Amino acid sequence: MSRVPLTGWKLGYHALTFVLVVGLLMAPALWNGYPLIYFDSEDYVEMAFSLQPIIWRIMTYGVFCTIAKAFGTLWAVPLAHAILTTWVLHEAVMGFIGRWRHMVFLGVGLALALFTGLPWVSSQVLADVFAGVAILGVATLAFGEGLQTWRRFCLMVITAISICVHMSHVAVAAGLLLVLVVVWLGSRFMLRMPRPRMFCPVAAIVGGILLVPLTHQLLMGRFVFSESGQVLQLALFIQNGMAKRYLDEVCPQGADLEMCEHKDELPRTADEFLWGPSPFNEMGGWTAMHDEASQIVSGAIRTFPAEVLQAAWANTWEQLNSIESGEDLVPMTWHFVRTQLRRYPDEFKQFRFARQQRRPPIDFFAMNSFQIPINWGAELLTPILLAVAWKRRDRTTTGLAIIVVAAIIGNAIVCGALSNPHDRYQNRVVWLALFTAIIGAVRLDQRFAGQRRIAIRMENEALAVEAARGKNVSS
Known part of the structure; x- marks a missing residue:
């Protein structure tokens, strides 16, 4: 009505x-x-x-x-x-x-x-x-x-x-x-x-x-x-150490990856890798790294599934607690x-x-x-x-609360586990x-x-x- x-x-x-x-x-x-x-x-x-x-x-x-x-x-x-x-x-x-x-x-x-x-x-x-x-x-x-x-x-x-x-x-x-x-x-x-x-x-x-x-x-x-998703995921794997661990595993076996030459030069954070002084641009940047990024990310997931899941959980939890403004x-x-x-x-x-x-x-x-x-x-x-x-039995409030709880958790998973935890990502939905x-x-x-x-x-x-x-x- x-x-x-x-x-x-x-x-x-x-x-x-x-x-x-x-x-x-x-x-x-x-x-x-x-x-x-x-x-x-x-x-x-x-x-x-x-x-x-x-x-x-x-x-x-x-x-x-x-x-x-x-x-x-x-x-x-x-x-x-x-x-x-x-x-x-x-x-x-x-x-x-x-x-x-x-x-x-x-x-x-x-x-x-x-x-x-x-x-x-x-x-x-x-x-x-x-x-x-x-x-x-x-x-x-x-x-x-x-x-x-x-x-x-x-x-x-x-x-x-x-x-x-x-x-x-x-x-x-x-x-x-x-x-x-x-x-x-x-x-x-x-x-x-x-x-x-x-x-x-x-x-x-x-x-x-x-x-x-x-x-x-x-x-x-x-x-x-999007044409940048795999590179962004690679940057996250560099931050949580999964990329370096995978490269240490496959590079000595002769893996055909340009990143093998730079695996000991990788920075600590995803932002430094993408925007700071790093080997990223030397390796060709966003376009050239797309296929190799996909190969490294999928290979790390197959090789270390439990560790990748643990890192994703840690990032999700960090994102849930990162709600500062500004x-x-x-x-x-x-x-x-x-x-x-x-x-x-x-x-x-x-x-x-x-x-x-x-x-x-x-x-x-x-x-x-x-x-x-x-x-x-x-x-x-x-x-x-x-x-x-x-x-x-207040179904309207129940429905609203279900959506909001699911969305707050989902946003933390998407921005934390799949991207890179930042305060602004969770601050934008916590209201x-x-x-x-x-x-x-x-x-x-x-x-x-x-x-x-x-x-x-x-x-x-x-x-x-x-x-x-x-x-x-x-x-």
Whole structure:
């Protein structure tokens, strides 16, 4: 059943809360004086203008950044982030909450702005904000109630866009598709299990996944997802020692690998191998190393399966615990300057005098000191909330909690075990735990309030009947 449409002052108040949440999600960029720039931002801004591939990036977020090119300002990117994120938050609250929705929506916006790093993620020229948006979009399409058809369609489009802008989002979304199938099958045998709506979330996930190779086919002439995955996996194996161990095993036996000549020169971290002084470029870089990287990775997995699994578990656990805000938001006094001057020269003064470029750099210690315990608490509370909702047969909260728990773990696996643990990878999705905790608490309170109202009404009716009986007897 659809919710009653908002009219009059309620519609105006609702619109005001929407604008306020958009402002909250843009607050770090406004405070900074310019959108926050990450090291990867340069590549995406350049792709927005050239529409030419960069082998270690997928092009979909570069296409998204053409919105800044169209408006002639990089401010368009964090504004688009904030509007799309607020829209999905709004639809999620509308789908999961029955009463006082506008108040809950504003409260959720305030809580996420104060107690999570979501506004800082939203204010960056980076695809990270869409990681959590995609997950919440899938959960709302599957378990949200009362959304009109046109709103579901808009939510499907935003969710698909959120999935396609980064390969890690694609991987997590594919995992959520399997989770939805399992939950749907389970609902046929267990009455407590929520039954998800399948068409809309499946369409959004499949559409988002296919947008990646379709975009590459249109712009590059190649129907591919990524041309750098094997090299990135090799870098991770270098970091956890599996590559060196495999090379020590096969190189003395005459393996035809160029890396055998450099196995004793390998750096300690994946980032140093790819971006620092290492033999990587000497061996041909991303293109030349693709096939050899695949051979080394697959060979290490076959030769040391238990050790690779142990390293993957360690990386996943490290990623789950890495949730700090502000990773690598350092002064860009050299990295982004040329791109800024070439693409947005009129905004160079804003960029140059933004707080991000000042010394000392932005200090996130105070913010992380209270946000991290809150987010850890929310992550611990979400499985408990799932158990309570399951016991009380609250299928909507159960479905939301299942998706969020699965996505947080899945994101840690994809970014930790398959890529390289970084705080920003988990920070971009951990806010979903606090969102779920708030929604679950509100739904539980409203459910108890509804039960209390029913009990009071029944008690009043019983007293009225008793009074009527007494009056009849006395007469």
